[in-house]
Amino acid sequence: MNEEEPITPPRRPFAPVLLRISLATFAVLLILLAAGGWWGFKRHVADVHSGTDAVARLLANQTARSFEATDLALLRLVDVASVVDWSDPLSTQSVESEVVSLRFRLPFISRVFVLGPQGAVRASTLGDSARSIDASHRDYFKAMRDGSTDLFVSSRVQSLADGEPVVILARRIGRPDGSFGGVAVISFLTNDLKQFFSGLSVRYASVMVIIGPDGKLLVREPEPEEEVDDPVEQPLLTAMSISRSEGQSWGQIETETRYWSYRRAGTFPVTVAVGASLEAMRTAWLGYVTPYAGFVLSALAALGTLMYVAYRHAGLEDAYRRRLxxxxxxxxxxxxxxxxxxxxxxxxxxxxxxxxxxxxxxxxxxxxxxxxxxxxxxxxxxxxxxxxxxxxxxxxxxxxxxxxxxxxxxxxxxxxSQVDFGAYLASLCGDLKHSFGAGDRVEVDIAGPHLSFPIDTATPLGLLLSEVISNSLKHGYHGDARGRIRIDIERTEGATTFQVHDDGAGIPPDLDLATERSMGLRLIRILAQQLGATYAYERPEGSGTLFRLTLPRTAGN
Incomplete structure (x- = not known):
């Protein structure tokens, strides 16, 4: 009788499972590659935006400094010219010396003129050759003659002396009796601002423009290779106009060809804008991401080879299973x-x-x-x-x-490890009412979900809310005034918001909370920074004060 061979159970087919795993792995890696590329592009765009914003800020500051120096020079001329006796040759010569001195002290000044009440040149950096110039038809002269006392900033014009394109800055000269005594004029050269922008080595085919108060172009760097009717994109001018109407001094806009960041140059009526080419930005990103994409695709090919080898050696699984x-x-x-x-x-x-x-x-x-x-x-x-x-x-x-x-x-x-913050807040409000003698005069209502925080979050948060509620009790309800303080707590996926709204006296209209240096407000700012939170004081319609604190949700809270 022959000895029967042992019957081994059939091996479970592993190859189809491995094939499905391989396809799923490839799909996941391709999705990750696409997601990584998209994330990298968004990061690249964010970097370009922040870089363009920084350049716009630098140029606005530089422009403001140049205009401020020019305006100080104008004010100096106005002070000298308003009291000088023009019939006295020595007095006239002193004005001529002051004009020449200003020209050499400020390298971005092209020409300096002192005009009389009829538009004739009384003193200038051109000397006697400018005596025949009549500026009475110029816009800046008409504005000053009509009584304007503000700094005049022209659009880009041709110089009366040599035809060179310049920007005119002018101020009214008043006589001691208040009558019109002429105009102090400085022709402002823009080459320094162009060189400053070029020295920044800004990438992505960036363009700098400076727009005057009338929306006309003052400076552009680089200049367009071909002359165009409208060298400034209309959407940019529209965005600037909207920002001015809303009282904002800066903003950003993305047009069909460029991302623009613009800022007002200090208190002067000119706006500096820097635009980065979207096409150049996309080209730079493709050049950056292509080597990485090639590397990932090569890695996928290598992974496919390894999967094939694993598929061929699936028969070894049984032996490993027994040993296991x-x-x-x-x-x-x-x-x-x-x-x-x-x-x-x-x-x-x-x-x-x-x-x-x-x-x-x-x-x-x-x-x-x-x-x-x-x-x-x-x-x-x-x-x-x-x-x-x-x-x-x-x-x-x-x-x-x-x-x-x-x-x-x-x-x-x-x-x-956790503080029941709702119970804590209720007891804190009771202590504060008792401490400030509010008693039954001021009611405190707390509405919101159950919250708990670790001690390193609860301590600064409790101190911050204590300061806010104390301010409401101390400054909002004087004497025997009665009222209500409402504390609303709202929790979302990304943050927890606290709103403290009282119906008391409210924030005085002359109090600027952004510059106030009191201990309580400084403590609120420090505690908000420690928590990584944002806050704002508001003056709601009617009466009272609204304080809003937004605390981001983290692993700790």
């Missing part, structure tokens, strides 16, 4: 031995964790007590200081109590 079964048996034996050891270790760790929780509760309790002692000491000390200093002691006591409330919430909670 033997290994698993041995591992299970060892795991059983280790499991009993780990159970004893886990028991000891649980005991250690319980001991740690007890210690943490004690620490938070003692920190809270110590802060209460500090607040009490400050309260006692405030009774013996100058009454004008007592509000500062009071404010600091409120800040210390706000931090103490955090530790009180932690040691009273089952979760030592």
């Amino acid at each position: 079964a033997e290994t698993n048996t041995e591992l299970e034996r060892r795991v059983g031995e280790r499991t009993s050891d780990l159970e004893g270790l886990n028991t000891r760790l649980r005991g250690a964790l319980e001991e740690r929780d007890v210690l943490l509760r004690e620490i938070h309790h003692r920190v809270k007590n110590n802060m209460q002692v500090i607040a009490s000491l400050l309260s006692i000390q405030s009774n013996s200081v100058n009454p004008e200093l007592r509000p500062y002691f009071h404010d600091n006591m409120q800040r210390i109590r706000a931090m103490a409330r955090i530790h009180e919430s932690l040691y009273a909670s089952d979760n030592l």
